[in-house]
Amino acid sequence: MDSIEKWKKRYMSSDTAAVTKMFLPDIEAAYRLLQKLELSPILVQVLTGHGGFSSYLYRFKCKNSPECVCDSQKEESVEHLLLEYPKYLQDRFKLEMVTNMQPKKENISKLLACKKHRNRFITYCIDIAKDVINRNKTK
Template sequence: MKEKGNTFRLFWIRAHVGVEGNERADALAKEAARTKKTAPNYDKCPLSFIKHSIRKNTLEIWNKRYQNGETAALTKLFFPDVYSAFGVVRRTRLTPIHVQVLTGHGGFGHYLKRFKCKDDSVCDCDPANEGSVLHLLLDCPKYCKDRYELERKTDMKVQKETLDVLITNRNCQTAFLEFSTKVAKAAINRNKTKLL
């Protein structure tokens, strides 16, 4: 424009307040976007590649925070990294009970005592045992039969070292979620009764 001898100045104006030139420019931009029949300016690579790159970058940042964080100790037993968690969350319909089990945040004795909703955190099986999610899933004698059934279905021992496989492996996941739901519902209902 300068080469043609024109002068111009830039001004900031509020959008969509009836300024005639701005409204006209907005209408022309929308029309061009709707009616343009040429290839997009970003067609040098597929849009799916861009989305994949952004998702990958986001997951890397999230994983660093997750790995270096001092919280979520229980969740890290199920999901040692964000990639495994992301895969499960994307393809599995988790219920609120599942989330409580995977995070330990729910109506379990250990959690309720921590937030002073309950005087003790003991399990009904033995006053020496804490009513934590780990105790209920791995050790509580009340669920020996259910635990045995889960081990038989999955061909895997239920222990701390296998929790990640039980939740991320598609062949084990359904059986594990059914088992953990049964255990969690029973514990939550018992604690709810005690609170009342």
């Protein structure tokens, strides 16, 4: 088994990669796409969920609660931030108008895979992540 095969097997079997799989459910496509993307540290945080998000910080005991500032019943996860976070409603609406894809979990991988809209979607993700990570730093 070559290393890519090994990586694939690990990717599919690990449940810690849940956030990554939301963006990149297909391993072959993931492999090709990751070679094309410019992986800034902030984009890596978005794609893995490992970063300055309350849900993650809480898991690693760096924060007392996983909740989001918008709603104490909601975890501040990458999924919540990209799909529900009210502060970015307007940006989300614009994204939907331009891409013609509703902000739903099953569309996240499609937005990333779409050559035409990928950069816009990544910018949307990075803007939110920067904002949130910064907020969590100052608290």
